[in-house]
Amino acid sequence: MNIGEIARRAGVSRSTVSYALSGKRPVSEDTRRKIQQVVDELGYRPSASARALANGRTSTIGLVFPPAGNHYTGMQLDFIGSVVEAAAAYDYDVLLSPSGVDSDRSFQRLLGERRVDGAILMEIRLADDRVDHLAELDFPSVAIGRTAHPEGSWWVALDHTALAAACVHHLADLGHRRVAFVNRPEQLLRAGYESAHRGLDGFTKAAAERGLTVRTYCCGDDAASGQGCVERILHDDPDTTALVTLNEAALGGLYRGLARAGRHVPRDFSVTGVVAGRWAETVTPQLTAADVPAAELGRLAVELLVERLDHPDAPPRHHLLTPPISLRASTGPAGVGTA
Amino acid sequence: MNIGEIARRAGVSRSTVSYALSGKRPVSEDTRRKIQQVVDELGYRPSASARALANGRTSTIGLVFPPAGNHYTGMQLDFIGSVVEAAAAYDYDVLLSPSGVDSDRSFQRLLGERRVDGAILMEIRLADDRVDHLAELDFPSVAIGRTAHPEGSWWVALDHTALAAACVHHLADLGHRRVAFVNRPEQLLRAGYESAHRGLDGFTKAAAERGLTVRTYCCGDDAASGQGCVERILHDDPDTTALVTLNEAALGGLYRGLARAGRHVPRDFSVTGVVAGRWAETVTPQLTAADVPAAELGRLAVELLVERLDHPDAPPRHHLLTPPISLRASTGPAGVGTA
DNA sequence: TCGGCGACTCGAACCGGTTCGACTGCGCCG
DNA sequence: CGGCGCAGTCGAACCGGTTCGAGTCGCCGA
Numbered sequence: 001m002n003i004g005e006i007a008r009r010a011g012v013s014r015s016t017v018s019y020a021l022s023g024k025r026p027v028s029e030d031t032r033r034k035i036q037q038v039v040d041e042l043g044y045r046p047s048a049s050a051r052a053l054a055n056g057r058t059s060t061i062g063l064v065f066p067p068a069g070n071h072y073t074g075m076q077l078d079f080i081g082s083v084v085e086a087a088a089a090y091d092y093d094v095l096l097s098p099s100g101v102d103s104d105r106s107f108q109r110l111l112g113e114r115r116v117d118g119a120i121l122m123e124i125r126l127a128d129d130r131v132d133h134l135a136e137l138d139f140p141s142v143a144i145g146r147t148a149h150p151e152g153s154w155w156v157a158l159d160h161t162a163l164a165a166a167c168v169h170h171l172a173d174l175g176h177r178r179v180a181f182v183n184r185p186e187q188l189l190r191a192g193y194e195s196a197h198r199g200l201d202g203f204t205k206a207a208a209e210r211g212l213t214v215r216t217y218c219c220g221d222d223a224a225s226g227q228g229c230v231e232r233i234l235h236d237d238p239d240t241t242a243l244v245t246l247n248e249a250a251l252g253g254l255y256r257g258l259a260r261a262g263r264h265v266p267r268d269f270s271v272t273g274v275v276a277g278r279w280a281e282t283v284t285p286q287l288t289a290a291d292v293p294a295a296e297l298g299r300l301a302v303e304l305l306v307e308r309l310d311h312p313d314a315p316p317r318h319h320l321l322t323p324p325i326s327l328r329a330s331t332g333p334a335g336v337g338t339a
Numbered sequence: 340m341n342i343g344e345i346a347r348r349a350g351v352s353r354s355t356v357s358y359a360l361s362g363k364r365p366v367s368e369d370t371r372r373k374i375q376q377v378v379d380e381l382g383y384r385p386s387a388s389a390r391a392l393a394n395g396r397t398s399t400i401g402l403v404f405p406p407a408g409n410h411y412t413g414m415q416l417d418f419i420g421s422v423v424e425a426a427a428a429y430d431y432d433v434l435l436s437p438s439g440v441d442s443d444r445s446f447q448r449l450l451g452e453r454r455v456d457g458a459i460l461m462e463i464r465l466a467d468d469r470v471d472h473l474a475e476l477d478f479p480s481v482a483i484g485r486t487a488h489p490e491g492s493w494w495v496a497l498d499h500t501a502l503a504a505a506c507v508h509h510l511a512d513l514g515h516r517r518v519a520f521v522n523r524p525e526q527l528l529r530a531g532y533e534s535a536h537r538g539l540d541g542f543t544k545a546a547a548e549r550g551l552t553v554r555t556y557c558c559g560d561d562a563a564s565g566q567g568c569v570e571r572i573l574h575d576d577p578d579t580t581a582l583v584t585l586n587e588a589a590l591g592g593l594y595r596g597l598a599r600a601g602r603h604v605p606r607d608f609s610v611t612g613v614v615a616g617r618w619a620e621t622v623t624p625q626l627t628a629a630d631v632p633a634a635e636l637g638r639l640a641v642e643l644l645v646e647r648l649d650h651p652d653a654p655p656r657h658h659l660l661t662p663p664i665s666l667r668a669s670t671g672p673a674g675v676g677t678a
Numbered sequence: 679t680c681g682g683c684g685a686c687t688c689g690a691a692c693c694g695g696t697t698c699g700a701c702t703g704c705g706c707c708g
Numbered sequence: 709c710g711g712c713g714c715a716g717t718c719g720a721a722c723c724g725g726t727t728c729g730a731g732t733c734g735c736c737g738a
Contacts, residue, residue, distance in 0.1 A: 054726045
């Protein structure tokens with residue numbers, strides 16, 4: 001079961017077994033075959049813990065994501081899946097760590113106890129203590145998202161500013177003049193989530209540029225909140241004819257709210273936003289949206305991390321993605337205003 | 340940085356530091372304080388690899404889930420989240436392993452290289468080589484789902500047979516006579532996925548019992564497939580007035596298909612099935628469904644696994660859950676038949 | 679014929695913890 | 709006053725790998 005056992009049965013020393021398996025020194029063809037045969041017979045595989053202790057690498061990367069208190073969105077699921085898959089391709093395992101902040105127990109486990117070689121951080125905030133902390137320690141990590149000052153660090157991100165702006169321009173081009181913005185929950189905005197802030201910024205600036213009348217809302221990550229949010233929007237300004245949302249989980253609720261209010265999408269009211277493609281397609285009419293390439297982001301994050309692990313002195317790299325808006329069926333020319 | 344360094348600075352031996360931190364032998368109050376002070380100053384945390392090597396436990400559990408090829412469903416996301424959270428409460432980390440079968444590289448890593456103390460298996464098949472393999476090795480594991488012969492093993496599962504039957508009875512009670520069943524993709528059914536098989540069984544038997552006319556369909560895990568499936572259903576038997584589905588991801592597509600065909604839910608057509616509550620609430624009208632308690636299943640799986648790890652000789656335990664049908668708005672009395 | 683080199687192998691040390699057996703004082707009891 | 713037991717501490721061995729330095733052997737060229 002251990003390397004000593006293999007060595008004994010093959011009639012060689014432990015180091016020879018090690019070299020035969022790793023190929024780091026020449027081993028004669030005869031002994032190599034003999035060792036391989038014993039290994040195959042016993043189904044021997046070297047212990048990960050022992051190997052990790054000896055060479056200081058765990059072959060594991062940590063995926064740090066927020067605790068579940070606030071529901072997970074479909075996007076996060078796609079991240080997780082693609083990160084795990086991409087990591088497997090590079091022979092890395094993925095350790096999941098629910099963690100909001102720096103001082104979390106689980107965060108400490110990852111770093112302090114050296115359970116992972118590197119980390120991928122999700123749900124980045126503009127001022128993010130985790131990112132700062134890792135940078136300070138020079139610990140190999142890649143963020144999915146940008147902090148306020150991402151210069152000199154490793155990250156992959158969506159250009160939420162540009163994406164929200166693109167949504168505004170799309171609506172303005174269609175003639176909409178009064179547009180609402182449905183953001184992530186207020187608690188996340190206050191916490192400084194970068195997608196919420198940058199999205200809001202992009203929306204606001206582009207709207208000003210186009211001379212639109214706008215209102216912005218925060219909305220819980222669930223259908224009921226979405227429905228309630230639409231009620232608030234139509235109550236605050238019944239002449240609103242379109243909305244832009246970053247809130248995937250509320251999407252179904254937004255549609256329901258509009259239906260309840262008698263607004264037909266897209267005839268009376270247009271809806272667009274930034275949402276993963278497969279979710280945009282589940283609603284009727286299908287959502288015209290900037291499709292979040294979650295799987296690609298996950299894959300890129302792993303690629304960058306692996307590069308950083310292989311070349312500790314490599315200069316920082318990043319990817320900023322701006323997927324185009326997929327025209328589906330939820331937006332149309334502005335109509336007469338109120339239904 | 341390592342325990343020797345702490346020992347030197349505190350002026351004691353390495354073993355004393357170990358005992359002071361673990362409390363496994365008495366240490367005088369004075370030296371304990373001194374050691375603690377040095378530890379705090381240096382922010383020392385013992386290396387997980389070294390500890391794992393020494394005491395043979397990694398404090399990590401493996402979560403084995405199918406590779407992403409076929410999309411993830413929301414349910415799986417909830418599992419992952421709740422498993423990670425529950426595991427953290429017991430001081431375990433969670434290692435993700437994408438794995439369909441026994442001989443997978445990632446499966447081998449988990450077991451052969453002893454990266455985890457135990458495993459939780461998702462997406463169980465009626466005949467599941469992974470389950471058999473683990474049972475043979477007597478490796479601590481808990482399945483989320485039941486194989487064909489789950490006696491003597493550890494698992495948590497939904498009673499899909501009873502759940503599908505409950506849906507049938509609900510519809511029959513409302514007067515529906517011609518009902519369709521929308522299952523998971525054919526490829527999964529053929530692979531022997533237990534939920535697909537047991538759900539189909541429960542549906543078929545209950546329908547026979549109630550003398551209903553039924554047709555059963557397989558449906559891809561996406562909106563487009565759902566829409567196509569409804570078209571097939573209405574083409575095959577235009578007098579169908581209700582459907583039962585296990586396919587969460589296709590739900591939006593099913594609704595769209597019905598709308599396209601001019602069937603109003605629930606006036607002309609009733610929809611029900613087995614779906615996680617938060618997804619059932621995103622569609623309009625909200626889905627009357629047996630809500631999958633994914634979070635609870637995940638939590639229970641971890642509890643069972645931890646018990647098994649703590650008491651290696653404990654007799655097998657399991658939980659079979661049968662959540663009630665939540666009446667929402669997608670089912671109603673059978674109407675006149677075709678629209 | 680001898681020195682040297684390269685191919686191959688071995689033993690020992692090391693990674694950073696845990697744990698066991700033994701040693702040292704000390705107080706208490708007989 | 710001597711022996712015993714216990715609290716507290718230490719050194720050494722061990723977990724299962726990797727890696728370095730050194731040793732052996734055969735073969736080549738001088």
